[in-house]
Amino acid sequence: SQQGEEDPQALSIQEGENATMNCSYKTSINNLQWYRQNSGRGLVHLILIRSNEREKHSGRLRVTLDTSKKSSSLLITASRAADTASYFCATLYNFNKFYFGSGTKLNVKP
Amino acid sequence: EAQVTQNPRYLITVTGKKLTVTCSQNMNHEYMSWYRQDPGLGLRQIYYSMNVEVTDKGDVPEGYKVSRKEKRNFPLILESPSPNQTSLYFCASSTFFRTSTEAFFGQGTRLTVV
Numbered sequence: 001s002q003q004g005e006e007d008p009q010a011l012s013i014q015e016g017e018n019a020t021m022n023c024s025y026k027t028s029i030n031n032l033q034w035y036r037q038n039s040g041r042g043l044v045h046l047i048l049i050r051s052n053e054r055e056k057h058s059g060r061l062r063v064t065l066d067t068s069k070k071s072s073s074l075l076i077t078a079s080r081a082a083d084t085a086s087y088f089c090a091t092l093y094n095f096n097k098f099y100f101g102s103g104t105k106l107n108v109k110p
Numbered sequence: 111e112a113q114v115t116q117n118p119r120y121l122i123t124v125t126g127k128k129l130t131v132t133c134s135q136n137m138n139h140e141y142m143s144w145y146r147q148d149p150g151l152g153l154r155q156i157y158y159s160m161n162v163e164v165t166d167k168g169d170v171p172e173g174y175k176v177s178r179k180e181k182r183n184f185p186l187i188l189e190s191p192s193p194n195q196t197s198l199y200f201c202a203s204s205t206f207f208r209t210s211t212e213a214f215f216g217q218g219t220r221l222t223v224v
Contacts, residue, residue, distance in 0.1 A: 033212060033213075035215075040198060040218065040220070041217055041218060042114075042200060042215040042216055042217045042218055043153075043200065043202075043213075043215040044215070045212040045213065045214070048211075048212055088152065088153065090213070092211075096141075096158070096160060097155070097158075097168075098143065098155065098158075098202075098213065099155070100145070100152045100153040100154075101152055102151060102152035103152055
């Protein structure tokens with residue numbers, strides 16, 4: 001399978017702390033995206049990083065991509081209780097296949 | 111408002127009774143796909159479509175059918191549902207993939223087959 005693997009599977013932190021999630025994948029990609037899912041609802045796109053980019057920022061989100069290690073990380077700074085959700089990385093291959101990781105469940109305690 | 115609409119949101123059915131889950135998008139996207147989400151397995155792609163009348167299998171197509179007769183609609187058909195198809199299903203759409211394309215997801219259909 002070309003699906004990504006996410007690490008950790010679950011993460012529990014206090015409000016105000018930073019949360020870091022990692023994603024690894026298996027073959028060359030076109031881009032890597034991070035999505036958020038609240039409690040069994042639809043996924044919402046957070047941020048996209050192209051294969052030729054190394055780092056991207058969006059608000060409190062920071063994504064890095066290391067294509068040599070086939071891995072990415074998502075950092076959420078100054079976390080809030082409202083950030084509690086599951087986070088998925090998704091990789092695009094051959095411009096037509098889209099694979100998701102198994103997700104990291106983040107719990108931010110107030 | 112740009113959106114992907116799935117119906118129904120919840121469905122309980124019996125083994126063997128054919129059912130269709132509808133998916134419609136209003137963004138004129140070429141690419142549409144179906145996923146199922148199961149605990150510990152993440153999202154797995156069932157089928158995808160690159161455009162009207164163009165469909166292809168994803169990773170877990172067994173037991174499912176799709177059609178793409180119009181650009182906006184991509185229904186998922188279970189001809190003879192079985193309990194192992196109990197899952198949370200998502201439809202997604204996007205423009206034809208470029209390096210900067212994101213996918214838009216429906217709210218999900220929770221299917222229970224008894």
